[in-house]
Amino acid sequence: MVRNKQRDCFARLQAHGHRLTRPRRSIIETLITQSRAMTASDLHRALAARGVSLASIYRTLELLTRLGLAEPVRQAGEEARYIVCQPGHHHHVICTRCWHVADVDACLIEPVAAAIHDATSFEIDSHILEFYGRCRACQR
Ligand SMILES: [Zn+2]
Ligand SMILES: [Zn+2]
Ligand SMILES: [Zn+2]
DSSP states (O other): OHHHHHHHHHHHHHHTTOOOOHHHHHHHHHHHHHTBOBOHHHHHHHTGGGTOOHHHHHHHHHHHHHTTSEEEEOOTTSOOEEEEOOSSSOEEEEETTTOBEEEEOSOOOHHHHHHHHHHHOOOOOOOOOEEEEOOTGGGO
8 A cells, every 4th residue: 555655656756857866766665655744844853864865855845735735734933834735625734742744535526516616606626625523543
């Protein structure tokens, strides 16, 4: 599962004409195996032994975000955290104690979008929705 997600992310990066450099590979691997929303500084600490510079972490996160391979999540007043994402529309539930992330595959929002359309006559093209709480381990 983790393997597939990694392979898929590497392939999508390369399909956009970008090389799978060692720092890029390490950053993607770390984000996927930890399945946590991580800041650039978290990644820098995690990858210290592999000598990945903070500058290359920022550049890579920016590239992954631009290609839609990573998604930043922000809480007011905090450094952005990044999640590596599978393709296709989905939502996340994020633990605010340990930043563990789980994908919510079903979109539960279509009826809400329909109600908003009725109320405002807007044609709704997209939405972003994240759920925050405490994961099972953090509830103890
Ligand atoms: Zn995702
Ligand atoms: Zn947690
Ligand atoms: Zn949705």
